[in-house]
Each structure stands twice: as structure tokens, then as C-alpha cells.
Amino acid sequence: MSLRILVLEDSRDDVxxxxxxxxxxxxxxTMMVVHSRDTFEAALANYEPDLILSDHRLPHYSSAEAFEAFKKKSLDIPFILVTGAVSEEFAVTSLKNGIDDYILKDNLSKLPISxxxxLDKFKTESERKVAEEAVRVQNEELLKINGELDSFVYMASHNLRAPLMSISGLVNLIRVEGGEQAAQTSQYLDLITESINRLDGNLRDILDYSRNSRSPLRADPIDLKFLFNGCLEELAYMVPRSEFDFRLSITGGVDxxxxxxxxxxxxxxLLSNSIKYRxxxxxxxxxxxxxxxxxxNVIILIKDNGTGIHVDxxxxLFDMFFRATENAQGSxxxxxxxxEITNKLGGTISFNSSLGFGTEFTLTMPNRHPVPEEDA
Structure with missing residues (x-):
């Protein structure tokens, strides 16, 4: 590949x-030689050089002025000073200002190495910028895709859950107003209700997965007793509280x-699994x-006397879409x-279970004390 070199120099012998x-x-x-402000600035615009070699002082122009004109063009190429004797202070200042190197005319043997x-430095830098731009574009595309996915998950879940709730309301209305006819179809209504709850649970799982992937972590004060009782109330549709014993023990006394x-x-x-597989x-x-x-931290042990899980x-157990049997409920x-949420919170989860003897899950979660705000 042939280099296009622009040389700012008024001495033919030096050229x-x-x-x-x-x-x-x-x-x-190939080389273009110029020796004035006008010819140099015209060459910057029209010659498209790969490299600039500049003398320090010309009759009516200097390397400092030439470098300023060069910077205004934002050309991504080397600018090397080729000059007679200069002070060390000038050389250091030139390098600090962005000139890539300086070579003394009495030591031109170093010019090819310089x-x-x-050129190698600028090639590496150019490749780095290209890679960074590719990453930036990719990140923008990923952000766009994630935003669209969030919108899709929200809209799909909303649009699917709304008719489910309408169907559930109609089922309840039939139970209340149907009289003898409703009693005869009670079994079918129970099956419809079960299917509604199962599909609604699947949609909630999708929403939970999306929220965990996207939303930032928080440090909320947790009322553990209120948390467990509230979850049980929301699961009341699965089985009445009268049909199981719930025993909660909280020790430690630390917020x-x-x-x-x-x-x-x-x-x-975890509670719904205990109820589901009683x-x-x-x-x-x-x-x-x-x-x-x-x-x-907080250590939470949730133990039940349900069907248990076969060792096989x-x-x-924690794999995506894994179901122990074809008849297993849920998504x-x-x-x-x-x-995934436990990992996101920096905790661990383990379990102990055998078929016919129930299941025990142990959660260890860090106590995420809120960081106090600095005084203004």
C-alpha cells in the first residue's frame, strides 16, 4: 500500500x-510538498494524506499554526515534526499539545521508525474506535429490544389477564345467581376456575421473570410476619386456610x-409449591x-409435609421449564x-427432600441495609 505523505517544507534539499x-x-x-499557509490548508482539504511531516519554521508560517489548522480538520492521521535544533521545552510542549513525534533533521535515520x-498507533486506535462504535450500536439495539420486550410482556400480560378476570367474574356470577342450575354445573365451574387460576399464575411467572431481569435492587424494610401472612392470603384461592396448619417462628430481633x-x-x-404438592x-x-x-443476613427455612421430590x-429442580411429571401444574x-431472584439479591438457596417425606427449602439472604444519604 502506498502512503500519501503531505510535507510542509520550504527547503528542497531537506525534501x-x-x-x-x-x-x-x-x-x-507518494509525496506532496507545500511551503505556505494557503497551499498547506488546501492540501489538507483535497490531498487526503495518510501522514503529515512538518518543518517547524517557515518564512511566513510555523508548525504550531499548521498543527492548529490540522486539528480543525479532525483528521485521524499522524502529525510528525521534522525540524532543526529545538529546545527540549519546545519538544515536550509539542508532544503535550498532540504532535505525535519530532525528528531532528540531523538524525533523519530515525524518521522511518517514527x-x-x-501509523501502527493510529491503526490500533482506529480499530479500537471501530470496535467501540460497534459495541455502542449493539448496546443501543439491545436497549431498544429490551424496552420493546418489556412493553410486549406488559401488554401481553395485561391483555391476557383482563379477559381471564372477566371470565372469573362471570363464573362467580353464575354461582351466585344460577340457583339450582349453578349447583348442577358446579363441577364444571370448578374446573374452569382452576384453569383460570393456572393460566393467571403462568402469566404472573412471566411478569416476575421480566421484572427481576430489568428493575434495580431496592432496600425496603421488611415486616416478615406481614410478608408471610400476606402471601398466604393471596394464595387462598388454592386451598382454604382451615385445611392446613401454618407455623411461623421469627427470632433474632434485628431489622x-x-x-x-x-x-x-x-x-x-415456595408457599404455593407447598400447597400445590400437599x-x-x-x-x-x-x-x-x-x-x-x-x-x-436472614436465614429462612420453609418446611412442609407434602409429597416430596424424588431424588432423580x-x-x-431449578431448571427453566422443568416439571417433575407431565401432570405437574404451573409454568x-x-x-x-x-x-434467579435469590442470585440477584446475593443470596443462596438449598433444599432437602425425598419422595413421601416432604420438602425443606433454606434461604440465606443478605441484610441489605439502606446506604445513608450524605448530608447536603
Whole structure:
């Protein structure tokens, strides 16, 4: 590849010396030589050089003025000073101002090395800028896609849940006003209600997954007793409270801070699984929750006497869309979301379960004390 070199120099002898040194080193180039302000600035606009070599002082122009004109063009090419003796202070100042290098005319043998080094530096810098621009464009596209995905998830969930709630209301209306006819169709209404609740739960799982991926972490004060009782009230459609025993023990007495929305999703999923997979052969379902708070963390143990989980399924329990049986209810996202949220909060989750003997989950979550605001 032939270099296009623009030379600002008023001495023909110096130009010939520069040409001789560069050719001897094997550089392939074409050269335009100018020696005034007007010809230099015209060449910047029209010649499209790959490199500029400039003398320091010409009769009516200086390298400092030439460099200022060069900077205004925003050309991404090297500018090398080729000059006679200059002070060390001038050389340092020139480099600080952005000139890539300076070569003394009595030591032109160093010029080819300086040119190659400067060109390599600009090539590397250009490649870096191209890569950064590609990353910037990609990030903008990802932000756009994420925004569109958020909108889609919200709209899809809203548009699907609205008719579900209408159907649920109509079912309740039939129960209330249908009289004898409603009693005859009670079994079918129960099946419809079950399907509505299942689909609504699947939609909530999708929303929970989207919110966990997008929204920033918070440090809310957590009333643990209120949290667990509130989650149970929201799950009342699954089974009446009279059909299971709920035992809650909270120790430690330390204020606990975490992301309320995310923690509620975790607790609700684990409690709903205990209810969903209760063992009718054991009589009443028993859900036992033990909580211990400390300044560093909170440890939550949720234990039930339900059907339990076969050891063959333990490794896949937190996988996305995993279901232990084809008849399993839910989206297969619940425990996957629980693990993802736990990780997001910086916590850990483990479990112990065997078929026929119930399940025990242990959550360890950091106590996310809010950072005090600095005084204004």
C-alpha cells in the first residue's frame, strides 16, 4: 500500500533527504510538498494524506499554526515534526499539545521508525474506535429490544389477564345467581376456575421473570410476619386456610432490609409449591417457617409435609421449564425464578427432600441495609 505523505517544507534539499531516507527504508509512498499557509490548508482539504511531516519554521508560517489548522480538520492521521535544533521545552510542549513525534533533521535515520510507530498507533486506535462504535450500536439495539420486550410482556400480560378476570367474574356470577342450575354445573365451574387460576399464575411467572431481569435492587424494610401472612392470603384461592396448619417462628430481633417485591415473589412461589404438592394421605398439610435475622443476613427455612421430590429430579429442580411429571401444574418457571431472584439479591438457596417425606427449602439472604444519604 502506498502512503500519501503531505510535507510542509520550504527547503528542497531537506525534501530530497527525507525522500532518500524513506525510500532506503523500503517505504512505498507518494509525496506532496507545500511551503505556505494557503497551499498547506488546501492540501489538507483535497490531498487526503495518510501522514503529515512538518518543518517547524517557515518564512511566513510555523508548525504550531499548521498543527492548529490540522486539528480543525479532525483528521485521524499522524502529525510528525521534522525540524532543526529545538529546545527540549519546545519538544515536550509539542508532544503535550498532540504532535505525535519530532525528528531532528540531523538524525533523519530515525524518521522511518517514527513513521511506522505512529501509523501502527493510529491503526490500533482506529480499530479500537471501530470496535467501540460497534459495541455502542449493539448496546443501543439491545436497549431498544429490551424496552420493546418489556412493553410486549406488559401488554401481553395485561391483555391476557383482563379477559381471564372477566371470565372469573362471570363464573362467580353464575354461582351466585344460577340457583339450582349453578349447583348442577358446579363441577364444571370448578374446573374452569382452576384453569383460570393456572393460566393467571403462568402469566404472573412471566411478569416476575421480566421484572427481576430489568428493575434495580431496592432496600425496603421488611415486616416478615406481614410478608408471610400476606402471601398466604393471596394464595387462598388454592386451598382454604382451615385445611392446613401454618407455623411461623421469627427470632433474632434485628431489622431486616431487602427488595420487598422480589422477596415476596420468592416466598409466594415456595408457599404455593407447598400447597400445590400437599399429600392428602397425611391429613392436614403442615407448613413450618423458621426465620432468624442478624445484622449480616436472614436465614429462612420453609418446611412442609407434602409429597416430596424424588431424588432423580433434584439436579434439575431449578431448571427453566422443568416439571417433575407431565401432570405437574404451573409454568415450570417458578423455582427457576426463585433461584434467579435469590442470585440477584446475593443470596443462596438449598433444599432437602425425598419422595413421601416432604420438602425443606433454606434461604440465606443478605441484610441489605439502606446506604445513608450524605448530608447536603
Amino acid at each position: 530530497k533527504l527525507i525522500e532518500r531516507v524513506l525510500k532506503k527504508d523500503g517505504l512505498v509512498f 513513521i511506522r510507530r505512529a 431486616f432490609f431487602s427488595d420487598l417485591v422480589r422477596l415476596k415473589i420468592i416466598v409466594s412461589n 399429600d392428602a394421605r397425611k391429613g392436614k398439610l403442615v407448613i413450618e417457617v423458621q426465620v432468624n435475622t442478624s445484622p449480616e 429430579y433434584h439436579e434439575k 415450570g418457571l417458578g423455582l427457576y425464578i426463585v433461584r
